[in-house]
Amino acid sequence: MSVRVRFAPSNTGHLHIGNARTALFNYLYARSEGGTFILRIEDTDRERSRDEFTDSIVEAMNWLGMSPDEGPVFQTDRMDLYRQKVDQLLEEGKAYRCYCTPEELEAQREQAIAEGRKPKYSGEWRDRTDHPEDAPYTVRIKMPLEGTITIDDMVQGEVTVDVDELDDFIILRSDGTPTYNFVVVVDDASMEISHVIRGDDHLNNTFRQVPVYHALGATPPTFGHLPLIDGLSKRAGSASVQDYRDDGYLSEALVNYMSRLGWSHGDQEIFTPEELTDLFGFDSVGRSPSNFDRDKLNWVNSEWMKRLPADEVARRWVPFLEDRGFSVDADDSLTAVAELMRDRAATLVELSEVSTYFFSDDFEYDEAAVEKWMKAQNRPAIENLIERLAALDEWTSDAVGSVYREVGDEFDLGLGNLAQPTRISLTGSTSSPSVFDLVATFDRDEAIERMQRGLQLLEQ
RNA sequence: GUCCCCUUCGUCUAGCCUGGUCCAGGACACUGGCCUUUCACGCCAGCGACACGGGUUCGAAUCCCGUAGGGGACGCCA
Numbered sequence: 390m391s392v393r394v395r396f397a398p399s400n401t402g403h404l405h406i407g408n409a410r411t412a413l414f415n416y417l418y419a420r421s422e423g424g425t426f427i428l429r430i431e432d433t434d435r436e437r438s439r440d441e442f443t444d445s446i447v448e449a450m451n452w453l454g455m456s457p458d459e460g461p462v463f464q465t466d467r468m469d470l471y472r473q474k475v476d477q478l479l480e481e482g483k484a485y486r487c488y489c490t491p492e493e494l495e496a497q498r499e500q501a502i503a504e505g506r507k508p509k510y511s512g513e514w515r516d517r518t519d520h521p522e523d524a525p526y527t528v529r530i531k532m533p534l535e536g537t538i539t540i541d542d543m544v545q546g547e548v549t550v551d552v553d554e555l556d557d558f559i560i561l562r563s564d565g566t567p568t569y570n571f572v573v574v575v576d577d578a579s580m581e582i583s584h585v586i587r588g589d590d591h592l593n594n595t596f597r598q599v600p601v602y603h604a605l606g607a608t609p610p611t612f613g614h615l616p617l618i619d620g621l622s623k624r625a626g627s628a629s630v631q632d633y634r635d636d637g638y639l640s641e642a643l644v645n646y647m648s649r650l651g652w653s654h655g656d657q658e659i660f661t662p663e664e665l666t667d668l669f670g671f672d673s674v675g676r677s678p679s680n681f682d683r684d685k686l687n688w689v690n691s692e693w694m695k696r697l698p699a700d701e702v703a704r705r706w707v708p709f710l711e712d713r714g715f716s717v718d719a720d721d722s723l724t725a726v727a728e729l730m731r732d733r734a735a736t737l738v739e740l741s742e743v744s745t746y747f748f749s750d751d752f753e754y755d756e757a758a759v760e761k762w763m764k765a766q767n768r769p770a771i772e773n774l775i776e777r778l779a780a781l782d783e784w785t786s787d788a789v790g791s792v793y794r795e796v797g798d799e800f801d802l803g804l805g806n807l808a809q810p811t812r813i814s815l816t817g818s819t820s821s822p823s824v825f826d827l828v829a830t831f832d833r834d835e836a837i838e839r840m841q842r843g844l845q846l847l848e849q
Numbered sequence: 850g851u852c853c854c855c856u857u858c859g860u861c862u863a864g865c866c867u868g869g870u871c872c873a874g875g876a877c878a879c880u881g882g883c884c885u886u887u888c889a890c891g892c893c894a895g896c897g898a899c900a901c902g903g904g905u906u907c908g909a910a911u912c913c914c915g916u917a918g919g920g921g922a923c924g925c926c927a
Contacts, residue, residue, distance in 0.1 A: 498923095507923065509851095554852055590921055650861075656863065678920065680860060684878055818887090823886075
């Protein structure tokens with residue numbers, strides 16, 4: 390039997406990390422089994438569903454590299470199917486009309502809780518035939534009256550619940566719209582979903598849904614209930630996938646990090662998307678909830694900053710630099726900057742921060758550094774250095790390096806006396822990559838100009 | 850209240866099914882050191898956990914029972 394899985398978010402908000410992780414596990418399972426990954430939008434919430442959220446979810450999935458094979462399928466397009474199934478169950482006597490009012494139900498619920506009983510519908514209309522004329526009604530499904538229901542969950546193992554815990558829940562509201570627990574089953578059955586992989590907040594629902602499959606004459610799929618992610622506060626992770634993209638995270642890193650929330654493969658931490666689809670399996674999915682940890686995400690991202698080809702980093706970096714008002718192209722010179730700076734930044738945003746001096750000479754000189762390193766007595770050496778750099782045949786790190794060594798030898802100066810003033814002139818501070826690389830990564834005219842301007846700082 | 854799920858370093862986790870090789874391994878973070886023209890990277894080291902209590906056993910993180918704590922569900926929301 391071929392594997393067909395679906396990710397079924399409601400379009401009432403952007404795709405956040407918790408849902409993205411659920412989508413990812415569905416996607417990875419489909420890929421690892423050669424199956425089909427389907428996107429279904431649960432858009433039956435008239436009040437809150439919005440098309441723009443659908444677009445946002447699709448965009449986020451594309452960015453993460455897990456575009457669906459089928460869909461999006463919209464539930465609102467399938468209302469006729471749902472009503473038809475309700476009618477069918479009614480005719481077959483597997484469902485019935487209930488004329489209780491919401492007020493009556495609410496009163497019963499409160500009383501049950503007050504008496505310490507489980508709030509459950511009494512089932513009073515299950516066998517009644519004295520249906521009032523013209524009164525509003527809901528349709529309820531008949532749950533089995535005795536026995537237990539057991540599912541063999543891919544994550545949780547065997548879980549059994551006594552049907553005594555279940556009541557005849559509403560499948561069609563008095564306004565004629567179907568309810569969630571009914572609709573998911575109709576959809577999953579009709580779309581021939583083989584594996585339902587979702588958050589374990591749905592585990593209890595599953596026991597309500599299994600009898601619906603049976604009533605519909607369908608075989609329940611295999612279930613896999615993933616533990617939820619804790620600590621998804623505004624700050625920590627309930628932000629949208631796009632927020633992470635805008636914060637400068639790489640999609641590979643976010644996917645890598647999310648995959649490790651609840652899944653592992655020995656001691657391995659870094660996985661390429663290809664490795665993930667090869668190695669993913671429910672045998673290695675844990676049952677306990679995990680926490681979203683920004684520090685670890687940052688580390689994974691910093692690893693990916695180093696692993697991606699430098700020109701790819703440059704390409705993805707461009708919009709971040711443009712946001713800061715720098716007009717750049719993803720050309721060789723930007724690639725050179727990315728190559729030089731990338732292991733000093735955990736995100737593309739940080740990369741911009743640590744690299745601004747390449748794009749603007751409008752920076753402050755670090756006063757303490759100037760005080761310490763810009764000594765007037767080194768002027769002749771630095772001037773000589775600038776001259777020789779200007780005359781260099783080739784503008785490479787090695788060539789620049791030999792100039793520094795020659796000047797250092799001739800003036801009998803330690804390299805620091807040349808390197809630090811160079812750094813201050815080019816960047817404003819004394820922390821930067823190796824000076825030779827730094828100088829060579831700059832456009833030569835720009836480097837010379839800044840060094841000449843830096844000469845002014847030598848005045849005592 | 851009732852039912853379901855969960856519980857190894859601060860965090861993510863390996864180990865648990867098939868008890869001994871685990872005085873519990875890796876990673877992030879943190880601390881210290883090394884490298885070095887600065888900073889960063891990198892490398893090395895350190896810190897740090899089997900929720901608790903019973904049992905089974907020669908032996909338990911691993912098996913059983915209980916307790917506590919956390920999460921979820923119980924809707925004419927999804």
